[in-house]
Amino acid sequence: MNTHNIAVIAGDGIGKEVVPAAIACLERIAAIHSLGLNFTHLEWGSDHYKRHGRMMPADGLDQLAVHDAIFLGAVGDPEVPDTESLWGLLIPIRREFQQYVNLRPVKTLDGVASPLAAKNPIDLLIVRENNEGEYSEVGGRMYRGLPQESAVQETIFTRLGVSRVAHFAASLASARSGRLTSATKSNGIIHTMPFWDEVVEETVGGYPGVAVTHELVDALAAHLVLKPWTLDVVVASNLLGDILSDLGSAVTGSIGLAPSANLNPDGYYPSLFEPVHGSAPDIAGKGLANPVGQIWSGAMMLEHLGHSEAAAHLQAAFESALRDGHGTRDVGGTSSTSEFTAAVLAAIEA
Numbered sequence: 001m002n003t004h005n006i007a008v009i010a011g012d013g014i015g016k017e018v019v020p021a022a023i024a025c026l027e028r029i030a031a032i033h034s035l036g037l038n039f040t041h042l043e044w045g046s047d048h049y050k051r052h053g054r055m056m057p058a059d060g061l062d063q064l065a066v067h068d069a070i071f072l073g074a075v076g077d078p079e080v081p082d083t084e085s086l087w088g089l090l091i092p093i094r095r096e097f098q099q100y101v102n103l104r105p106v107k108t109l110d111g112v113a114s115p116l117a118a119k120n121p122i123d124l125l126i127v128r129e130n131n132e133g134e135y136s137e138v139g140g141r142m143y144r145g146l147p148q149e150s151a152v153q154e155t156i157f158t159r160l161g162v163s164r165v166a167h168f169a170a171s172l173a174s175a176r177s178g179r180l181t182s183a184t185k186s187n188g189i190i191h192t193m194p195f196w197d198e199v200v201e202e203t204v205g206g207y208p209g210v211a212v213t214h215e216l217v218d219a220l221a222a223h224l225v226l227k228p229w230t231l232d233v234v235v236a237s238n239l240l241g242d243i244l245s246d247l248g249s250a251v252t253g254s255i256g257l258a259p260s261a262n263l264n265p266d267g268y269y270p271s272l273f274e275p276v277h278g279s280a281p282d283i284a285g286k287g288l289a290n291p292v293g294q295i296w297s298g299a300m301m302l303e304h305l306g307h308s309e310a311a312a313h314l315q316a317a318f319e320s321a322l323r324d325g326h327g328t329r330d331v332g333g334t335s336s337t338s339e340f341t342a343a344v345l346a347a348i349e350a
């Protein structure tokens with residue numbers, strides 16, 4: 001039996017609802033496909049912060065390092081500063097384990113109410129740089145509370161960082177249509193963005209079947225809303241990729257649908273799988289959360305661990321539950337989180 005040790009961090013808000021839903025599906029898939037998935041549940045997140053003053057224990061990264069993958073729900077709590085919840089858990093994990101690719105599929109799903117997606121099928125991949133760029137701790141605040149109060153935040157692009165994510169995106173594009181779009185803002189951001197463009201261009205030059213188009217991110221945002229079906233693989237910096245992928249999921253019907261894989265493509269470290277959405281405190285605890293983003297992230301985890309058949313089975317099951325009208329309210333249906341999960345479990349057996 002293939003056995004994998006998975007660290008599970010449900011985290012905050014709706015993470016506590018969608019993670020158990022996805023684990024129930026993963027356990028059933030594991031039983032059917034004879035996979036050993038050993039889940040270790042780690043009670044980390046904002047409740048841990050409120051008790052101990054930190055989002056995870058001091059040796060949290062060491063505890064995670066011995067696992068084959070990490071399955072995360074959401075982080076964020078109205079009583080905890082957002083900088084603490086993000087920089088105290090998710091960002092250190094992405095960095096420590098060199099998860100420099102954040103792969104975010106944007107795809108039309110049958111059964112989801114989305115006027116735009118109904119026009120033409122959408123099937124694109126956003127490759128977000130995940131370790132550097134605008135997400136940087138370099139900077140500071142001065143003269144707090146005075147009229148001259150100021151803040152500086154540095155963006156950092158390295159040749160290594162940009163080229164490795166561009167390689168990943170180019171090889172994906174090469175296996176698909178050969179069309180790669182790189183998000184830029186090099187007309188306004190005159191040092192880092194032209195550097196990003198140059199390194200992407202050089203890297204993609206090594207892939208004869210791939211053509212890269214550099215699109216200004218404002219125009220690309222409009223492109224993503226007006227004609228998303230003409231895009232295939234999009235590579236973007238940390239911040240731009242985050243924004244574009246939220247927009248992409250909204251275009252397909254709901255951010256609750258969107259999965260993501262924070263990948264260490266070299267395989268030296270565990271990768272992390274999480275839905276794109278956050279903790280949604282406004283609907284937490286009400287049984288309204290859409291578990292598709294979490295379940296789909298579980299399918300991406302199975303694929304990453306080498307179980308394509310099991311991943312396809314799980315993917316087909318949640319797609320069929322949506323197609324059969326079992327969607328949650330955000331996608332135009334009436335099901336609760338548990339009703340939708342029950343429909344996926346039934347589709348797994350079908």
Ligand code: GGG
Nearest residue numbers: 073074075274275277278279
């Ligand atoms: N699903 C994980 C989560 O809660 N993400 C919320 C968030 O704020 N993410 C920021 C990011 O991906 O950079």
